[in-house]
Amino acid sequence: MSKITHHIPEEMLRAYAAGTLPQPFAVVIAAHVSLCDACRASVETEAALGGALLSELAPAGLDEGARDRLFAALDTAVPPPPPLRGSGIFPAPVMEALKGQPPRWKMLGGGIRQQILSADGEGSLRLLYIPRGRAVPEHSHGGLELTLVLQGSFSDCEGRFAAGDVEVASDDLDHQPIAGDEGPCICLAATDAPLRFRAMIPRLLQPLFRI
């Protein structure tokens, strides 16, 4: 994936590494970093700085038995199972969110499908399938929205987003993404607030669709 042009803003990468982002955003960022050498390099540069700060820290005194306790534990240490691998267009963090299963799409109308991966107080995470040339209903959202393209592409007022690209949309952006002509567009979308679609689905029905 060498042609990624839309990345995670640095501040957000930093907040991800600090563990302070809502879970849905953290999954999108982990998925993007899985695909993007540039952002992976940023995360690792940050870790280099963390490592340097750690090395320069004044050591604290350890319990007397700490070393022996650890060495005793090595004998019985059971290595953790290897982390999940990616599959097809889904990098490991998405497979993790899918619990290792292929997506189970729900029809939304107009050929658009979605699978909600999580929806709770931290926001929502879902996979979206948009047929070629089709528009996602115009919507605005109460918070921040992150959309990672996994397959195909979409375009909106902010530009064209292809596989690996992430769009960061604030609540004042009224955008209408349209899937590219090369085929269906599959995205991973996260919000920290419920979406509000303008048309197509009346507000009252939103809880039913959980969007």
Next chain:
Amino acid sequence: MSLDGRLTSPEARDAFLPEAPGSVSMVMHRRKSKETCVTPAERTEQTQWLLAVRDARDREAFGRLFDFFAPRLKAMLLRSGLRDGSAEDVVQDVMLSVWNKAAQFDPHRAEASAWIYRIARNRQIDLYRRRPLPEPELVQEPESAEPDAAQILAMAQEAAQLRAALRNLSPEQTEALRHAYMDELPHSEISRITGLPLGTIKSRIRLGLDRLRRDLSDLRSR
């Protein structure tokens, strides 16, 4: 520590949107970089120890890693507000992960300190999140790949340079970086603790990082 509502303030959200070009002050006065004599040897040694643990399950090497990192990890955990006993337990956890996950260590991309920091940081984060932090997929190196000594050395040199650059920062800048990298503090809380406005803290962190990065790129272009 409750992090509920951590993204609810507009400033917190705006912090994640791409900034207008030129909004970050680039007009920073570069302190004359003293020709610090940096010897990466010591840290290359740490990486060698970790490689010995990875490839030969070498317990003596692991003991050396423990002797260097465990007391510093404990210091990091104490900073973040853990009590002494809990900090000891987490140090045990982290060092055990170092032993268990050593196979994932790639010296071409990280020094031992960076790799261990990340394990510790993620463990620290897991302590206060309800769910584990989603992690990027591991890079799969081809089985046949030979270690590239020059690349590993370059990594050690850059890390040494980074530490040298750290020592050139003002105490306030270093402390702001420690807050961001060692404590469980989202940026919006740093201001509450230090009494500094958020903008100042953020620019201070960025200033620190920019400075570090420039020092690093100086090294690369030499």
